[in-house]
Amino acid sequence: MRLSELGVRxxxxxxxxxxxxxxxxxxxxxxxxxxxxxxxxxAWLKSKKATGxxxxxxxxxxxxxxxTGRPMNTYGNITWPGGGGPTYDVLHPTSGKPVSLxxxxxxxxxxxxxxxxxxxxxxxxxxxxxxxxxxxxxxEKSDQVAISVFExxxxxxxxxxxxxxxxxxxxxxxxxxxxxxLVSSRYGPEEGCHCPRLLRGLGLNWPRRHGSQRRGWxxxxxxxxxxx
Numbered sequence: 001m002r003l004s005e006l007g008v009r010x011x012x013x014x015x016x017x018x019x020x021x022x023x024x025x026x027x028x029x030x031x032x033x034x035x036x037x038x039x040x041x042x043a044w045l046k047s048k049k050a051t052g053x054x055x056x057x058x059x060x061x062x063x064x065x066x067x068t069g070r071p072m073n074t075y076g077n078i079t080w081p082g083g084g085g086p087t088y089d090v091l092h093p094t095s096g097k098p099v100s101l102x103x104x105x106x107x108x109x110x111x112x113x114x115x116x117x118x119x120x121x122x123x124x125x126x127x128x129x130x131x132x133x134x135x136x137x138x139x140e141k142s143d144q145v146a147i148s149v150f151e152x153x154x155x156x157x158x159x160x161x162x163x164x165x166x167x168x169x170x171x172x173x174x175x176x177x178x179x180x181x182l183v184s185s186r187y188g189p190e191e192g193c194h195c196p197r198l199l200r201g202l203g204l205n206w207p208r209r210h211g212s213q214r215r216g217w218x219x220x221x222x223x224x225x226x227x228x
Contacts, residue, residue, distance in 0.1 A: 012142045015052075019053070023041075024069060024138075041064050051156055061073045065137075076134020078106060099125075155176060
């Protein structure tokens with residue numbers, strides 16, 4: 001039996017999504033220019049990714065749409081996998097000339113391509129020499145398919161432990177967010193945490209409902225020697 005038939009969806013919320021959207025709106029509303037806003041947004045993403053407050057699922061939306069300020073990703077591949085896709089002219093919006101045609105053909109039929117261009121979901125280069133790419137927006141989806149390997153940058157784990165405990169109490173601390181991300185992707189963020197013993201082994205007393213962090217609760221530190 002397939003997991004989908006059992007109602008199992010291995011998905012996880014995008015870490016830091018709400019904070020990122022609010023920050024983007026703040027940057028956009030106080031900007032002196034679109035270019036300044038873009039630079040501030042990229043710098044904020046870089047700093048928050050380094051601390052683990054956001055992951056690539058948010059950080060990859062590193063541009064702000066001109067005119068709206070919506071965080072967007074312009075790296076979508078809109079060519080046909082393996083080749084043999086439909087071919088037709090796509091005109092550059094500024095020069096009016098046909099853009100470079102990908103060797104593999106387009107991913108969409110012409111009517112679908114026209115619709116996406118009209119909706120502002122196709123990125124064009126400065127001229128027709130660049131192959132267009134797909135655009136997606138950060139605010140379109142709040143979750144993502146769970147990654148195959150849960151990991152956290154060791155610097156982010158150390159920073160998190162220092163914030164929680166005031167100091168680094170032992171070498172090579174493990175990040176509490178990794179096992180909780182795994183449990184959350186299977187049972188949902190509001191289900192009871194099924195790994196309290198493991199979390200205590202990481203040096204933390206975690207609330208029984210690991211989704212409680214979203215309501216402002218914080219874990220309380222325990223000494224690692226008494227964790228077990």
